[in-house]
Amino acid sequence: xxxxxxxxxxxxxxxMPGETVALDDVSFEICDGQICGIIGHTGSGKxxxxxxxxxxxxxxxxxxxxxxQCITDGSTKLVEVRRKxxxxxxxxxxxxxxETVAKDVAFGPKNLGLKDEELDATVREAIELVGLDYxxxxxxxxxxxxxxxxxxxxxxxxxxMKPSVLILDEPTAGLDPKAHREILAMIRRIHEEMGCIxxxxxxxMGDIASMCDKVLVIxxxxxxxxxxxxxxxxxxxxxxxxxxxxxxxxxIINKINAxxxxxxxxxxxxxxxxxxxxxxxxxx
Amino acid sequence: xxxxxxxxxxxxxxxxxxxxxxxxxxxxIDEEGHSVLVKRAVNDVSFTIEKGSFVSVVGMNGSGKxxxxxxxxGLLLPSxxxxxxDGMSTRNEDDLWNIxxxxxxxxxxxxxxxxxSIVEDDVAFGPENIGVPPEEIRRRVDDALRRVDMYDCKxxxxxxxxxxxxxxxxxxGTVAMRPECIVFDEPTAMLDPSGRRQVMDIIRELNxxxxxxxxxxxxxxxxxxxxxxxxMKDGKIYSDSTPDELFADRALIEGAGLExxxxxxxxxxxxxxxxDIPESIVTTEQLEAFLRG
Numbered sequence: 001x002x003x004x005x006x007x008x009x010x011x012x013x014x015x016m017p018g019e020t021v022a023l024d025d026v027s028f029e030i031c032d033g034q035i036c037g038i039i040g041h042t043g044s045g046k047x048x049x050x051x052x053x054x055x056x057x058x059x060x061x062x063x064x065x066x067x068x069q070c071i072t073d074g075s076t077k078l079v080e081v082r083r084k085x086x087x088x089x090x091x092x093x094x095x096x097x098x099e100t101v102a103k104d105v106a107f108g109p110k111n112l113g114l115k116d117e118e119l120d121a122t123v124r125e126a127i128e129l130v131g132l133d134y135x136x137x138x139x140x141x142x143x144x145x146x147x148x149x150x151x152x153x154x155x156x157x158x159x160x161m162k163p164s165v166l167i168l169d170e171p172t173a174g175l176d177p178k179a180h181r182e183i184l185a186m187i188r189r190i191h192e193e194m195g196c197i198x199x200x201x202x203x204x205m206g207d208i209a210s211m212c213d214k215v216l217v218i219x220x221x222x223x224x225x226x227x228x229x230x231x232x233x234x235x236x237x238x239x240x241x242x243x244x245x246x247x248x249x250x251x252i253i254n255k256i257n258a259x260x261x262x263x264x265x266x267x268x269x270x271x272x273x274x275x276x277x278x279x280x281x282x283x284x
Numbered sequence: 285x286x287x288x289x290x291x292x293x294x295x296x297x298x299x300x301x302x303x304x305x306x307x308x309x310x311x312x313i314d315e316e317g318h319s320v321l322v323k324r325a326v327n328d329v330s331f332t333i334e335k336g337s338f339v340s341v342v343g344m345n346g347s348g349k350x351x352x353x354x355x356x357x358g359l360l361l362p363s364x365x366x367x368x369x370d371g372m373s374t375r376n377e378d379d380l381w382n383i384x385x386x387x388x389x390x391x392x393x394x395x396x397x398x399x400x401s402i403v404e405d406d407v408a409f410g411p412e413n414i415g416v417p418p419e420e421i422r423r424r425v426d427d428a429l430r431r432v433d434m435y436d437c438k439x440x441x442x443x444x445x446x447x448x449x450x451x452x453x454x455x456x457g458t459v460a461m462r463p464e465c466i467v468f469d470e471p472t473a474m475l476d477p478s479g480r481r482q483v484m485d486i487i488r489e490l491n492x493x494x495x496x497x498x499x500x501x502x503x504x505x506x507x508x509x510x511x512x513x514x515x516m517k518d519g520k521i522y523s524d525s526t527p528d529e530l531f532a533d534r535a536l537i538e539g540a541g542l543e544x545x546x547x548x549x550x551x552x553x554x555x556x557x558x559x560d561i562p563e564s565i566v567t568t569e570q571l572e573a574f575l576r577g
Contacts, residue, residue, distance in 0.1 A: 174392065176502050178542075179345060203475070203476045205477065245481075249550060252568045256571060260575045260576055269550045269553050272550055273554045276554050276575070277554060277559050
């Protein structure tokens with residue numbers, strides 16, 4: 001399982017006064033089981049890129065391959081593409097619409113032709129995977145749930161399609177710290193149990209650093225940087241120039257590095273604490 | 285929160301907003317036309333906001349923060365209790381316009397707050413509505429746009445702006461009303477890192493210029509920049525203190541479903557590894573000094 005994008009180009013309003021190149025020769029590959037983070041300031045082209053990955057937008061030129069199969073040459077049925085690549089939009093809870101949580105989650109798989117026990121089992125599995133209590137929520141109206149629970153119910157609706165690639169566009173925006181932690185734990189659990197590729201778009205640099213194997217930095221429709229979180233967050237000057245940042249812990253560590261001999265390249269509080277402990281012990 | 289009521293009386297002279305035993309219920313009408321209580325969102329809350337202060341409000345989703353905030357300028361009216369702005373009650377319909385021009389609001393989603401297609405028209409919308417003379421509107425709009433560093437974009441189409449820029453325009457629109465107080469309801473939740481930084485810088489500058497600022501946020505590093513942090517839980521005030529006092533109390537933070545700012549989280553993780561590190565460290569500079577030893 002892999003997803004590959006080659007020389008993707010997309011233009012909004014071609015030939016019109018407002019012509020904008022939204023994606024400019026974007027190429028990358030995400031391998032089996034990876035969690036890939038995408039960062040970029042608002043308007044950098046992130047969402048345009050995501051919409052190409054499940055065929056919501058058609059590129060001007062270039063191709064997208066899911067599992068070796070080209071989804072942009074017109075040979076693949078879009079229904080099939082959208083089942084394989086699940087896209088969870090920003091604030092997905094605004095898309096809940098059914099009377100009960102179970103019906104809402106069942107909407108996708110039902111359209112795929114699942115029936116009776118198979119449908120029920122799929123729905124139960126998806127609801128449990130996002131960390132909700134099936135018995136407790138199945139007959140509840142999705143609108144009675146708390147903000148964090150609503151969002152998880154909406155994500156369950158996408159997971160129920162059993163996608164091979166799950167794309168989450170800012171899944172933690174607007175959540176309180178506890179709900180935020182729960183969503184991150186949920187993403188890890190989905191990744192472990194379903195073994196799918198996860199593409200994770202976020203403005204939270206700390207989340208990207210702690211969750212991802214690989215990070216793509218998008219700026220003005222191009223890939224500006226690509227690499228492991230360690231590699232990407234070493235480019236502080238470049239990130240700031242394009243409106244981004246390093247994780248808050250790295251910010252603290254950078255300042256301390258400049259004033260002491262710590263020389264840490266930690267991205268998370270756990271790594272930083274370990275480095276500080278070693279530094280103090282060495283000094284003694 | 286009983287003790288606070290004596291404090292209220294002592295500080296009344298400086299208080300700009302006074303919330304007294306505020307209750308806000310969300311109700312619905314059932315089939316028979318009776319009103320049914322769905323949720324008591326704010327449950328008997330009392331506090332005062334002093335003139336010129338910078339207060340942040342934190343708490344989990346559903347804790348009543350936003351509902352309480354909307355009551356501060358009469359967008360929501362008390363089910364019971366009272367909200368007084370400079371002595372005027374939001375229950376008194378004749379004072380509502382006056383209250384709203386003195387207490388402005390900025391919301392989370394920049395796209396929902398832009399009303400005109402051109403930046404300067406959008407900023408002029410509020411002053412126009414309250415009948416400010418045209419020359420004065422011009423002055424106010426220019427001043428407000430300069431304050432949020434968007435003067436160069438005044439002729440631009442609002443749809444061409446980034447999220448952070450739109451949010452700055454929304455703030456300018458409120459500033460052009462010349463309010464004494466601005467309530468910011470999660471203004472950075474949808475912004476990228478540079479947008480967040482810019483909005484926080486503007487809030488601090490407005491507060492330095494004497495505008496009372498109330499900031500509702502989920503980001504602890506933002507809450508830590510205020511003079512005072514009110515923590516809400518289940519519709520009640522769970523704690524009301526300075527940021528230093530709040531973040532010294534892990535039990536309280538966890539009880540309210542919050543988290544520590546990164547620097548304190550780091551200090552605690554270092555301590556957990558058996559390193560003897562003073563609890564007084566709450567800033568990067570202090571940690572730096574400690575490590576330089």
